Amino acid sequence: MSANLIAMLAEATWQTLYMVAVATVIGALCGLPVGTFLACSRKGELLSAPLVNKVLGIVVNATRSVPFIILVVAIIPFTRMVAGTSIGTTAAIVPLTIAAIPFIARLIENAIREVDSGLIEAARAMGATPLQIIAKVLIPEALPGITLGLTLAVVSLIGYSAMVGAVGGEGLGDLGIRYGYQRFMPDVMAMVVVILIVMVQLAQSIGEWIARKVDKRAPRNRGA
Known part of the structure; x- marks a missing residue:
């Protein structure tokens, strides 16, 4: 493997990690209050607001129902307005976050x-x-589930980040398409696939480890 190829793989891996990390952080910061409100705002619940809950639920479901590749193309004007461009790593963060x-x-x-x-x-x-119930009871008790949910989100975003390579999003997906597919370089495609698999496995393992650590119900081995 040439040094140039190694450098391209390293840069593409960094771009993918950057996209996924930023989208996950922003997504979690916005998704936590939205998800908490949805969980606590049905009729008779802590933050009872059934009408708002229903409307917000429709918006959430509508956004989730749009295939990601369609979403990327559909919000190009919004992406350009936010990021100043519709191509590149930073621009790809917009649809990933949404x-x-x-x-x-x-x-x-x-x-x-x-x-x-x-x-x-x-x-x-x-x-x-x-x-107080939400902050001191619900969220701490739900923390293992929340951690596993965020882990699943990271794994999904890794897959989505590869898709944005098809529309100029850079990262491993872009490298695989431009070199592995369009230039008939199967070794590049194989390396891209291997790196994506490793990233997913690491994300899953780390997420599960954190979930076990924050789970107050899980038995812990003494001296561990």
């Missing part, structure tokens, strides 16, 4: 809904406010 927010929101909603309702009632009996 795809990540509703996905993460639903994962967080599901994780929070799995918390034992008895804990909520106990906190209410002690006089805790809805926001």
Whole structure:
């Protein structure tokens, strides 16, 4: 393998990591409050607002239902407005983030809904406010599920980041298409696939390890 090819693979890997990391962080920052609200705003719940819950749920579902490659093309004007361009690594972060927010929101909603309702009632009996219950009971108890949900989001974004290579998004997907497919270089395509597999495996392993560490219910080996 030539030094030039190694340099291209390294740069493309860095671009992919950059896109996925930024999209995950922004997606989590936006998805956490949205998912928490969705989990707590049905009729009779902590933040009871059934109409707003329904409307927000429709928006989230509508965004999630759009195939990612269609979303990338459909929001090109918005991407250009935000990033100043519709091609390149920074521009690719815009559709990745928009795809990540509703996905993460639903994962967080599901994780929070799995918390034992008895804990909520106990906190209410002690006089805790809805926001205190959310911050000190629901989110800490749902943290393992939230961590696994974010891990799933990262894995999905790695796959999405390869798709944006088809529309000038750079990264490993772009390298695989331009060199592995268009220039008939199967070794490049093979290396791209291997790197993507390694990234997914690492993300999954790290996410599962963190989830075990934050799970208060999980048994821990003494001295570990």
